[in-house]
Amino acid sequence: GGLVRNNTYHFLEGEGSECNSYGLYLTDKFQHVDNYVSVNHMAPNCSSNQLFKGVLDDVATGAFNGRIYVNKDAQGTSAYQKNNSILLSDDAKMDTKPQLEIYADDVKCSHGATVGQLNDDALFYMQSRGINKREARLMLMFGFAHEVIQNIKVEALRDRMDNLVMQRLRGELSRCASCMVKCG
Incomplete structure (x- = not known):
């Protein structure tokens, strides 16, 4: 019950590094879950994948703040970020903020979020x-x-x-x- 807060930080510092970060939360009543995920691409040819999903019921609340940072030296980066949530009641709430911060030219990066029924x-x-x-x-x-x-x-x-x-x-x-x- 109550509050769950997860803060995760990933640093891809070696060429060709890979990071896969997954999360699933099922909340109800007065529960609140807050996920902050930061993936920092510091070296060339790295890849990352973030997939977080939630099912919220009653008056449960959630937050997702995902950040992908691509350093200027991280050419050849491939990064994907997605957060999807299902609200099972009119009183459940979800705030989502996917972010890309890219300083390299040769990258494939995408992000997205959905909140619905x-x-x-x-x-x-x-x-x-x-x-x-x-x-x-x-x-x-x-x-x-x-x-x-x-x-x-x-x-x-x-x-x-x-x-x-x-x-x-x-x-x-x-x-x-x-x-x-x-x-x-």
Whole structure:
């Protein structure tokens, strides 16, 4: 419950260095999660990938501040940054600020962010195929989250995370009920 703040800093200082940074958060009630991710390309021919996704419900709030810095000497940089969030209630809020700061000429860099609800057309399609609304919502949320989970290299850990996320989405795991912090 309460507040989670993550600050991560990556420095790619050796030629050809690579950094992959992934994050997934499922928040509800009065929870707040804040992610700051800074990737600094200091050497040539480095690559980075940031993918952060969140599902926020109730009055939960979130913030994502991602920064990609490319030094003038970091020619040949390839950098990608994406933050996507789904708001499950009208009271959930997400602030997102993807940033690129580029001082080199020969680079491939992109960034993007979305904040929205579950896709009504996808829900309608799934229901027209006999899937009830609750299961359709769960399947869409799980598919959304799995884009992050699929990047876990260790199969046993990836499978465990898939199971934990599905249990959490189904409400089978604590939804802030057993935490020590008394919110709201």
